[in-house]
Amino acid sequence: MTTSPLLRVTGLHKSFGRDPVLKGIDLDVAPGDRIAILGASGSGKSTLLRCLNFMELPTAGRVELAGRAIGTERKRRDGSTEIAYPEAELTQVRQRVGMVFQQFNLFPHMTAIANVMEGLRTVRGMPREEAQARAMEQLRRVGLAEKADHYPSRLSGGQKQRVAIARALAMEPELLLFDEPTSALDPELVGEVLGVIRALAQEGRTMLLVTHEIGFAYHYANRVLFIADGVIHEAGTPDEVLKHPKQARTQAFLASHNEFTF
Ligand SMILES: Nc1ncnc2c1ncn2[C@@H]1O[C@H](COP(=O)(O)OP(=O)(O)O)[C@@H](O)[C@H]1O
Ligand SMILES: [Mg+2]
DSSP: OOOOOSEEEEEEEEEETTEEEEEEEEEEEOTTOEEEEEEOTTSSHHHHHHHHTTSSOOSEEEEEETTEESSEEEEOTTSOEEEEOOHHHHHHHHHHEEEEOTTOOOOTTSOHHHHHHHHHHHTTOOOHHHHHHHHHHHHHHTTOGGGTTOOGGGSOHHHHHHHHHHHHHHTOOSEEEEESTTTTSOHHHHHHHHHHHHHHHHTTOEEEEEOSOHHHHHHHOSEEEEEETTEEEEEEOHIIIIISOOSHHHHHHHHTTTTOOO
């Protein structure tokens, strides 16, 4: 039996001005997939994730979520087609595709629980008490219930990132995107964040994770993508890509990350 993809990306291109960054990404994400994305710095990993929750608009290509194409195709005067992305539709998509950033992106003037509640209140219009209860539940789940009233400045990097994960989870996203969630952390704080991500993986959540933690990717992911030159240069199981890479560039990348142990 085949399950239809939760996310389908077809011919995704993204340029900034005249600089092409993504040059045709094709990717199907099935429900429950845990996909690790590797690639050199500047290869377009963040841009890819940002296009998937439409913080950046693709220059070309389509993104389908649960079988429905996002945006509306329309004809230009010259007969060519372009895709319009109405903001109301993108607001919906961003609730369904949650994102966790390298730099946490918490609001510094809001407590942990207020950060988690913010989207529920402003985007969902959820009543305060209900939002508070939902936010508390998510903080509990990442082990931070007792820090609910702390401001980010009083939290460690690992705690901040767990609040950011709770904030993403509060919106009940169908798909979670993690952009190097442990890269800004002191080494001793990496484990607590990876522990939360591992627990989410075990729940069967669908996730895309950009990471340089190769050992974690090996154990966590069911598929691994290596991005180079704006395309998926190599893809496969963790064994195929991380232990037996076929492409010279994948081999070179992994050799430069030789500190990992499986
Ligand atoms: N908003 C932007 N405007 C212009 N160039 C950008 C922007 N975002 C990313 N880039 C460029 O796109 C390329 C890929 O960046 P990025 O997706 O952040 O790579 P990675 O996450 O793999 O390190 C880089 O050359 C970067 O400078
Ligand atoms: Mg990046």
